[in-house]
Amino acid sequence: MSDKKSFLNTDAMTKGLLHFLGGVLLLGGIAGGVAVYQTAFAPTDRPAHKLTVNAGDTYHSLLTEPNWQDTPLSFEPITRLYIKFFAKDALNLGTYEIPAHASLKQVVDILGKGAKVExxxxxxxxxxxxxxxxxxxxxxxxxxxxxxxxxxxxxxxxxxxxxxxxxxxxxxxxxxxxxxxxxxxxxxxxxxxxxxxxxxxxxxxxxxMQLLEKAWLGRDKDLPYDSPYQALIMASIIEKETGIKSERNDVSAVFVNRLRQNMRLQTDPTIIYGLFDRYDGKIYRSNIDEKTDYNTYQIDGLPPTPIALPSAEAIHATMYPSDVPYIFFVATGKGGHKFSVTLDEHNKAVAEYRKVMANKE
Structure with a gap:
């Protein structure tokens, strides 16, 4: 059985080679033969490197880029012909170790075997x-x-x-x-x-930076941020205030409305960040009253830097706040937040939150 299989594989390779050479002959005689060797089989000048196969990549997209054609007589049509007849194995996603001076044939073989790097x-x-x-x-x-x-x-x-x-x-x-x-x-x-x-x-x-720049270019008009970096600062605050995606644009609106009315942001995560190594898991009255560069209960506007690594969703919410008049929000104690327009509404929401938390003790 194994002998027969080996014979069939050899026969298939021979047919593939004949078809390939036939295509090359159309490109022209001896010159074509030299070009074949230089393109498909000759060592290259590239050092050892890693080649990553991502979703959507093909042998053609990976191996017919200009930087692959780096030998003196390499010829892209021959590369395409070689791939057509010999790159039959499916590409598996991952990163592959390509040795120094690897030829086109060697790279095709490595990708075909799926010998990915750990x-x-x-x-x-x-x-x-x-x-x-x-x-x-x-x-x-x-x-x-x-x-x-x-x-x-x-x-x-x-x-x-x-x-x-x-x-x-x-x-x-x-x-x-x-x-x-x-x-x-x-x-x-x-x-x-x-x-x-x-x-x-x-x-x-x-x-x-690419996410930020793209979001900044398409942002809503008249946002109270002078630069993409200021928007990144706000995105980090939104990220820390809520993990609920449906709330992020409303949280963004609260902070935009506050900035427009020259109100302080008064957000707890900025207190925590400004304490750095001194934070022990709790916010004390003395922490709220302490003026640090980050404590938005004590400083006007934004802190000097972001306070966390914001997600793409938080960045997007920063650039597209909801069109709502909210000025306040507080946790409900049941998951999520209660948003309010007036201080009286907010104080009632705070009292309700404390009641819920007291019943949990």
């Missing part, structure tokens, strides 16, 4: 901080640390500032106070084993 999963939850992001990267096996300091038992915000400085310098990020909060897109990612923190952070930063 992947590392990184989950960055929206609303987490840049400190959380750095800790995840340090604690995930298979990530090469080039920029971040090594894992330690105690990772303080002072350490975060040092890591921010290294990351900002390496990636060319300009940010107020050197704080990179909010500038990396939360999501679940797959990276090849051995990927550096530099590569990962670059991708997360590029993704977040």
């Amino acid at each position: 992947m590392v999963k990184i989950q960055i939850i929206e609303g987490k901080t840049v400190k959380d992001l750095y800790q995840i990267l340090k604690n995930t096996r298979g990530i090469s640390l080039e920029l971040l300091t090594p894992k330690s038992d105690r990772y303080s915000w002072t350490d975060v500032a040092r890591d921010n400085e290294a990351v900002a310098k390496a990636l060319g990020i300009d940010s107020p106070n050197g704080n990179l909060e909010g500038q990396f897109a939360p999501n679940t990612y797959l990276f090849a084993q051995g990927t550096s923190d530099r590569e990962i952070l670059q991708r997360l930063h590029d993704t977040q």
Whole structure:
């Protein structure tokens, strides 16, 4: 049985080769033969690298880009012919290790065998901080640390500032106070084993900036933000205030209405962020009364930087607040928030919330 199968496979390859060569002959004699060798079988100048196959990719889209045709006599029509007759195996998503000087034939064989590189999963939850992001990267096996300091038992915000400085310098990020909060897109990612923190952070930063720029260009008119960065700050506050997607545009409206009326934002998550390492899980009266750069009970307008990593949904809600007159909101204690226009309505909602919470004790 095995001999017969081997014979059939050899016969199929021979037929494929004959068809391929027949197509090449149409391109012209000896010159065609040289071009075939240079394009399909000759070693290339490329170093070892990783090639990622994403959804929608094909052999043609991956291997007929201009940077693949880097040998002196390579010829794209021959590449297309080779792929047509020899790239028969389905492409599997993932990242593949391509050795140095690999020919077109070698790459097609590697992709066809599906010999993917082992992947590392990184989950960055929206609303987490840049400190959380750095800790995840340090604690995930298979990530090469080039920029971040090594894992330690105690990772303080002072350490975060040092890591921010290294990351900002390496990636060319300009940010107020050197704080990179909010500038990396939360999501679940797959990276090849051995990927550096530099590569990962670059991708997360590029993704977040692209999302922000696209949303900013299509934003509602007359929003009280002078720049995409100010909108990013607001998106981070919205992200921390509610995890309920249907509420985000209303929360956005509350803060827009407050800014337009020169009211302070008075949002608890900004108090927490401004405490940094001093936060112990509770907000005390003294924390509310303390004037920090971030405490929006004590400062006018926005804090100087984002306070978390906002999701694409929070960024979108920032650019498209609901057309509602709400000025206040408070948790219901039952999930979600109660929105109000007047202070009297808000005080009643607060009293109801306290009643619900007291019954739970």
